[in-house]
Amino acid sequence: MEAPMEINALRRYKSGRFKKKKANTTEPDDNNNTLTEIDLNMSNLNEKDTETQEEIYHEPEQSKFVEIEGRRIVDITFFVEQLERGCYACRGPISLTRCIKEVKYGLASLFHVKCLCGETNIISTGKRNNEEKNGQGPFHINTKLGVALLHAGIGETIVRNIFAVLNIPCLTARNLKKQERRVGPAIEKIATVSCNDALEKENLESSSDGLSLSYDAGWQKRGSGRNYNSKSGHASMVGCMTKKIVGYGVMSSSCRICAVASKQGVAPQQHDCRKNWNGSSKAMEPAMAVNILTSIKDKGHQLKKLVMDDDTTTIAKVRNEVESTIEKCSDKNHTMKNFTNALYSLQKDKKLQSDKHKNYKPHKKVFFLCNIKEYRCRGIKRKPSGYSPSFIWEPPQM
Known part of the structure; x- marks a missing residue:
């Protein structure tokens, strides 16, 4: 009669399977054959059990969680709704402390949060x-x-x-x-x-005679008075009654993509090219005025008055190409600026700086005249000190 086999003495792998006993190179006996057959049978059973066994979730180590550093811009309402909704699988609570990955999209982020049930939830910082x-x-x-x-x-x-x-x-x-x-x-x-x-x-x-519009232009690079070489310029036209912008224009004399392609001797790639001007920067102002007024006139509106600075080139081009009977009015801001600059230029007059007029202080007179001019141009209620309609001041020996 064969001796009973002790299965408990068999050693197992960490996965749970039995280790096969090494075959002896010496003479085989009946006990060794029986043990080898049992090991094979147990191995086959373990393989079948592994295929049908339900996968068990193992809690990840604490070191696998990502520590979120810095600050984020969050749509607070949308963010809280996602957290309150919980896990999509078990409806359990989720916490950002269990974040295993963060994917950044500029100012927005997607947090991959691990639930206790093992499922990964994606929490977004915004829509x-x-x-x-x-x-x-x-x-x-x-x-x-x-x-x-x-x-x-x-x-x-x-x-x-x-x-x-x-x-x-x-x-x-x-x-x-x-x-x-x-x-x-x-x-x-x-x-x-x-x-x-x-x-x-x-x-x-506006009245039935036509529209009264105010116009001015500017450049991204400030002109020094002698040199105007800005690459782009902009202009706007404002209604005198509503004080709202009724038209605008932008001109650019360069395009980076076209310039690089031209330098390399190849055709430029397809892009939204904004180069629409080949002339000088100073000529942008009258050209934009013509374009804006032409578009307004094409919509069936009559033009009566144009309020602008004392640039004669712009009004001449407008009368020649858009409306010959349009009336030109000086802007009070530019008028005050030109008047003030003319007065302050008197301080540099050598005649006034001579010993004969050493007690003369032109800056005080200039300031007084500027207040009077501002009063008459703008119609302010506060009159300058010492002002009267019949006041006439004559600088000494000018």
């Missing part, structure tokens, strides 16, 4: 647009940052420096420009609609 095919468009916060750049008139370098000090992850310079180009056409459409509405209101409040 995103569903304009893409997969419904995963850009985040709202990144799009609003592009609008803020255009509204504040700053570039990507300044924005990145601000967020660096605040310890907030920011978009790269390339993605910031991408957001600018994304929101640019939408802003232009809104501006066009706003100008058309303001023009209709201005037409209703």
Whole structure:
């Protein structure tokens, strides 16, 4: 009779399987054969049990959780709703302390949070647009940052420096420009609609003779009086009755993409080119005035008066190409500026600086005259000290 086999004496692997006993190279006996058959049978049973056994979740080690550093911009209402909703599988509570990964998309983030049941939940810091095919468009916060750049008139370098000090992850310079180009056409459409509405209101409040409009232009690079070489310029036209912008224009004499392609001797790639001017920077002002007034006239409105500075080139071009009978009025701000500059130039007159007029203090007289001119131009209620309508002041020996 064979001796009973002790199965408990068999050794197991860490996975739970029995270790096979090494076969002896010496003469085999019946006991060794029986033991080998039992090991094979137990191994087959363990393989079948492993295939049908339900997977058991093991709690990850604490070191596998990610520590979230710095600051984030969060849509607080949307963020709280996701946390209150809980795990999508077991509806249990979830905590950001169990975050295993963070994926950053500019100012937005996706937190991958591990629940106690073993499922991974994705928590977003804000909403995103569903304009893409997969419904995963850009985040709202990144799009609003592009609008803020255009509204504040700053570039990507300044924005990145601000967020660096605040310890907030920011978009790269390339993605910031991408957001600018994304929101640019939408802003232009809104501006066009706003100008058309303001023009209709201005037409209703104006007389039947025509519209009275105020016009001025500016450049991104300040002119010194002798040199005007700005690459771009802008202009706006405001209704005198509603004080709202009824038209605007922007001109640019350069395009970076076209300039690089021309330097390399290749055709430029397809892009939204904004180069629309080949003349001098000073000639942008009359050209933009003609374009704005032409568009207003094409909409069926009559032009009566144009309030602007004392630039004779602009009004001459407008009368020659748009409306020959338009009336020109001087702007009070430019009039005051020119009058004041003329008065202050008297201080540099060598005749007034001679010994004969050493007790003469021109700056006091200039200041007094400026107040009188401001009173007459603007019609302010507060009269300058010592002013009377019949007052006549004559500088000594001028």
